[in-house]
Amino acid sequence: MSKNLRWKVLAILGVTALSIFSFYPPDQKVRLGLDLKGGVHLVMRVQTDDALRVETQTTADRLSEQLKTANIPIGGMAVAGPTAFSVAGVPVEQDAAFRAALTEVEVNYDRASGAGGYTFTLKPNIVVQLREDTVNQALQTIERRVNELGVAEPIIARHSAADQILVQLPGVTDVNRAKEIIRSTALLELKQVDQGPFPDDAAARQAYAGNLPPDLQILPGTIEGAPGQAASTGYYAVRRVAAVTGRDLRTARPTLDENNRPAVSFSLNNEGARKFGMFTQANIGKQLAIVMDSRVVSAPQIQSRIDDEGRITGTFTNQEAQDLSLVLRSGALPASLTYLEERTVGPSLGADSVRAGVTAAVGGLLMVTLFMLFYYKLAGFNALISITINLVMLLGLMAYVGATVTLPGIAGFILTIGMGVDSNVLIFERIKEELASAKGVKQAVAAGFDRVLLTILDTHVASLISAAFLFQFGTGPIRGFAMTLTIGLLSNVFTAYFVSRTLFELTLSRHSKVAKLSI
Amino acid sequence: MAIFDNANYDFIKWRWHAIALSTLIVLAGVGYTATSGIPLGIDFSGGTIVVVKFEQATSVDQVRAALAAGMPGENVIQSYGDEANHEILIRVSQVTVEEGAALEQNARAIVDSITKASLGKFEVRSQEIVGPVIGADLQRKGIYATLASIFGITIYIGLRFRFAFALGAIAATLHDVLVTLAFLFFFGYDLSLNVVAAILAITGYSVNDTIVIFDRVRENLKTKRRDSLDAVVNASVNQTLSRTIITAGTTFLAVLSLFLFGGEVLEGFAFTMLVGIISGTYSTIFIAAAIATILGGKQAAGRQGSRKA
Numbered sequence: 143m144s145k146n147l148r149w150k151v152l153a154i155l156g157v158t159a160l161s162i163f164s165f166y167p168p169d170q171k172v173r174l175g176l177d178l179k180g181g182v183h184l185v186m187r188v189q190t191d192d193a194l195r196v197e198t199q200t201t202a203d204r205l206s207e208q209l210k211t212a213n214i215p216i217g218g219m220a221v222a223g224p225t226a227f228s229v230a231g232v233p234v235e236q237d238a239a240f241r242a243a244l245t246e247v248e249v250n251y252d253r254a255s256g257a258g259g260y261t262f263t264l265k266p267n268i269v270v271q272l273r274e275d276t277v278n279q280a281l282q283t284i285e286r287r288v289n290e291l292g293v294a295e296p297i298i299a300r301h302s303a304a305d306q307i308l309v310q311l312p313g314v315t316d317v318n319r320a321k322e323i324i325r326s327t328a329l330l331e332l333k334q335v336d337q338g339p340f341p342d343d344a345a346a347r348q349a350y351a352g353n354l355p356p357d358l359q360i361l362p363g364t365i366e367g368a369p370g371q372a373a374s375t376g377y378y379a380v381r382r383v384a385a386v387t388g389r390d391l392r393t394a395r396p397t398l399d400e401n402n403r404p405a406v407s408f409s410l411n412n413e414g415a416r417k418f419g420m421f422t423q424a425n426i427g428k429q430l431a432i433v434m435d436s437r438v439v440s441a442p443q444i445q446s447r448i449d450d451e452g453r454i455t456g457t458f459t460n461q462e463a464q465d466l467s468l469v470l471r472s473g474a475l476p477a478s479l480t481y482l483e484e485r486t487v488g489p490s491l492g493a494d495s496v497r498a499g500v501t502a503a504v505g506g507l508l509m510v511t512l513f514m515l516f517y518y519k520l521a522g523f524n525a526l527i528s529i530t531i532n533l534v535m536l537l538g539l540m541a542y543v544g545a546t547v548t549l550p551g552i553a554g555f556i557l558t559i560g561m562g563v564d565s566n567v568l569i570f571e572r573i574k575e576e577l578a579s580a581k582g583v584k585q586a587v588a589a590g591f592d593r594v595l596l597t598i599l600d601t602h603v604a605s606l607i608s609a610a611f612l613f614q615f616g617t618g619p620i621r622g623f624a625m626t627l628t629i630g631l632l633s634n635v636f637t638a639y640f641v642s643r644t645l646f647e648l649t650l651s652r653h654s655k656v657a658k659l660s661i
Numbered sequence: 662m663a664i665f666d667n668a669n670y671d672f673i674k675w676r677w678h679a680i681a682l683s684t685l686i687v688l689a690g691v692g693y694t695a696t697s698g699i700p701l702g703i704d705f706s707g708g709t710i711v712v713v714k715f716e717q718a719t720s721v722d723q724v725r726a727a728l729a730a731g732m733p734g735e736n737v738i739q740s741y742g743d744e745a746n747h748e749i750l751i752r753v754s755q756v757t758v759e760e761g762a763a764l765e766q767n768a769r770a771i772v773d774s775i776t777k778a779s780l781g782k783f784e785v786r787s788q789e790i791v792g793p794v795i796g797a798d799l800q801r802k803g804i805y806a807t808l809a810s811i812f813g814i815t816i817y818i819g820l821r822f823r824f825a826f827a828l829g830a831i832a833a834t835l836h837d838v839l840v841t842l843a844f845l846f847f848f849g850y851d852l853s854l855n856v857v858a859a860i861l862a863i864t865g866y867s868v869n870d871t872i873v874i875f876d877r878v879r880e881n882l883k884t885k886r887r888d889s890l891d892a893v894v895n896a897s898v899n900q901t902l903s904r905t906i907i908t909a910g911t912t913f914l915a916v917l918s919l920f921l922f923g924g925e926v927l928e929g930f931a932f933t934m935l936v937g938i939i940s941g942t943y944s945t946i947f948i949a950a951a952i953a954t955i956l957g958g959k960q961a962a963g964r965q966g967s968r969k970a
Contacts, residue, residue, distance in 0.1 A: 177926070185795060187794070302798060302802075303798070317788075321765075480764070481764045481765065481790075481792070482764070482792040482794050482795045483790065483791050483792055483795040484764065484765065484768075484788070484789070484790040485787075485788070485789045485790070485791075486785075486787060486788040486789070487786075487787050488784065488785060488786045488787055490714075490784065490786065491712075491786040491787050491926075494924065495924055495926055498922055498923050498924030498926075498927075499923060499924070499927075501922040501923075502918050502919040502921070502922040502923040502924075502927075503918075503919075505918035505921070505922050506914065506915035506916070506917075506918035506919060507915075508918075509911075509914040509915065509917075509918060510911050510914060510915055513910070513911055513914065514911070517907070549924075549926055549927060550855060550858055550927070550930060552923075552927075553859075553919055553923070553927060553930055553931070553934075556915050556916060556918070556919050557862060557866075557912075557915075557916075557934075559915050560908075560911065560912035560915045560916070563908065563911040563912065563915075564869065564908045564911075564912065567904050567907045567908050567911070568873065568904055568908070571901075571903050571904040571907070575900070593880075596876065597872065597873055597876040597877075600821060600872045600876060601868075601869040601872045601873065603817060604814050604817055604818070604865060604868045604869060604872055605865035605866070605868075605869060606865075607810065607813040607814050607817060607865070608810040608813075608814065608861055608862065608864045608865030608868075609862075609865060610813075611806045611807075611809050611810040611813065611861060612806065612810070612858060612861045612862070614802070614805075614806055614809075615802045615803060615805070615806035615857070615858075615861070619854070619855075620854055620855070620858045623858050623862075624858075627862065627865075
């Protein structure tokens with residue numbers, strides 16, 4: 143064996159060993175896609191309009207407050223949509239004072255004057271910025287929730303459109319629970335109850351003679367029935383402004399109430415504790431509404447000053463108490479979510495798919511093996527070694543770059559077998575032709591490889607182009623296919639040309655005078 | 662051992678017949694879609710698919726009866742995979758709203774209806790819900806990816822070979838995409854994400870074969886400058902014929918294994934690849950070279966054989 147050849151063989155053995163090292167043991171190092179492992183793939187839209195509406199409502203409320211302290215009477219104020227509100231009936235003589243009050247509002251809003259009033263519209267660049275922030279915030283919140291759920295290797299990322307988020311949860315079996323946890327807005331507010339509960343919305347308004355003060359709102363809530371009776375819905379008139387919100391939470395955890403029923407206890411951070419302490423001190427004897435996502439969960443009486451600890455009781459199951467503390471800990475979503483796409487693969491189907499895919503790949507390799515040995519005899523054996531090394535390298539590289547093996551990806555393995563055969567056949571047929579034109583065996587082999595190299599490069603580049611566009615398209619499984627195909631193509635150039643050639647040279651070097659080639 | 666010893670078939674003679682045959686198949690496909698529309702899977706049309714595995718043998722009619730009460734409308738209910746597995750696929754078309762929980766209503770209704778009908782124990786094997794927004798998005802991406810892929814390959818071949826060859830290759834590739842689609846529709850397969858992935862893979866595969874022949878043409882043009890382009894192309898097709906057939910054959914065998922053993926999920930994918938491989942081989946021999954000769958002029962000599970190499 144020449145020195146040159148020895149280095150080549152060592153290089154091939156080294157690459158093979160590295161590849162095996164990289165993916166062994168496969169059940170730990172090879173990442174399986176959702177379609178093989180089972181799990182759920184969700185695409186959802188963040189309703190960013192929600193966040194804009196909150197921003198506009200808050201700004202309008204603040205301006206209203208400001209005008210009140212500055213003693214500027216106005217005819218009315220209305221929020222016209224997520225990005226606009228209008229003020230009507232500004233007295234002419236107060237116009238200058240009104241405008242002076244606008245400095246803060248006009249940082250984010252454009253003012254336009256209309257008939258007897260003004261309209262304020264959120265500036266377009268602020269709208270873009272707010273939407274972007276909202277989606278990022280939602281993404282982080284979902285990430286925290288999924289982490290708390292304890293899912294291994296989840297994917298949480300922005301999706302194709304600006305307001306879409308992709309969530310993949312491998313191995314999750316209770317899909318509905320996962321979806322509820324991700325979707326719940328989980329906005330906790332502690333508000334003072336003015337009156338209530340009333341049996342319905344109309345009755346609540348009636349209590350104010352049909353003229354609800356602007357700083358109050360009516361919220362539905364759950365009224366616990368007497369022992370043995372079902373809970374019913376009641377309506378509370380509560381203060382619009384919350385004393386404390388979920389932002390002031392330090393943590394929340396499931397607990398039991400005095401009747402040994404599941405409940406959630408929470409503690410507040412310093413700022414929250416200060417606010418809550420002052421609030422409870424001032425309102426002893428009144429009712430406190432614990433509001434989750436605009437629904438009163440319970441309305442206990444304030445017995446004494448409370449600083450940083452509180453408890454949410456209600457009709458929870460153990461699971462619900464756990465899930466509620468989870469979403470409270472991870473913070474509220476800045477906007478609601480709607481699901482656009484959901485794909486669930488049951489674990490049994492995933493396992494079946496792995497079995498089917500592996501059977502198909504082994505079957506394919508077997509058929510190709512039989513053909514190659516039958517048709518090309520010993521040279522066919524060379525091809526098989528190079529194809530096998532190609533598959534080993536493919537698996538190794540996939541594991542190394544952390545690419546995901548999906549079911550279409552297994553099809554990619556099978557196509558890689560096909561490509562490996564293709565390149566080898568191309569070379570062998572060329573060698574046969576060169577042999578036919580009465581060259582020596584060594585020269586024929588060398589010429590065969592040399593002439594075919596350019597063709598192999600051309601075909602592989604063309605296939606890589608289609609694989610690249612495949613990658614742009616479609617979801618996880620298809621990307622897995624594109625990834626497999628791309629890596630398979632790259633490693634095939636190495637195995638079909640370098641490995642195959644070295645194998646031929648190795649055979650030829652053993653016998654200094656070869657008159658006939660088994661091909 | 663060799664399949665074709667010194668093959669010398671006159672492929673160029675048959676080029677117009679081949680073009681006519683392909684046109685016929687493509688037109689039949691177009692006619693099919695004109696009358697019954699393109700059969701889109703839920704990936705593109707939006708909708709819900711639930712695959713349910715029953716413990717006991719359950720007929721499609723039993724499931725249809727179970728769903729009739731709670732889920733009126735045109736639902737596709739069919740046996741899925743091997744009969745022995747007791748698996749039934751239920752497809753409900755388009756959900757119109759995306760608000761809140763509406764998207765999953767159909768899936769829940771299906772499971773509830775089956776539970777109520779007491780058809781014995783069952784397990785939901787998979788559930789796919791695609792909203793109209795995503796469907797439209799995937800449709801756009803699928804068309805874009807296929808066209809861009811063909812365009813990219815054409816540019817590459819245009820750079821590496823002369824322009825008439827690039828046109829031959831693009832014609833062959835387009836031919837394969839259209840013929841494959843036609844056969845998919847004839848055999849009742851829906852256009853799904855996997856099928857489009859297979860079609861994209863076919864564009865790469867089909868052009869592989871074409872490049873091998875064109876490379877040989879380029880090589881032969883250097884030595885046989887006197888011959889007509891027709892003759893050179895025909896000789897090149899013949900010289901590479903063994904390779905073309907053997908490669909197609911082995912790849913076909915490998916994909917056949919996928920079709921037979923790869924499971925229900927990949928059946929459409931494997932079928933697409935099988936048709937694509939046959940069509941790709943046929944188009945390489947008959948269409949790509951034919952178009953190149955028709956557009957490339959008569960004489961091999963007097964033209965730039967290639968810009969490179």
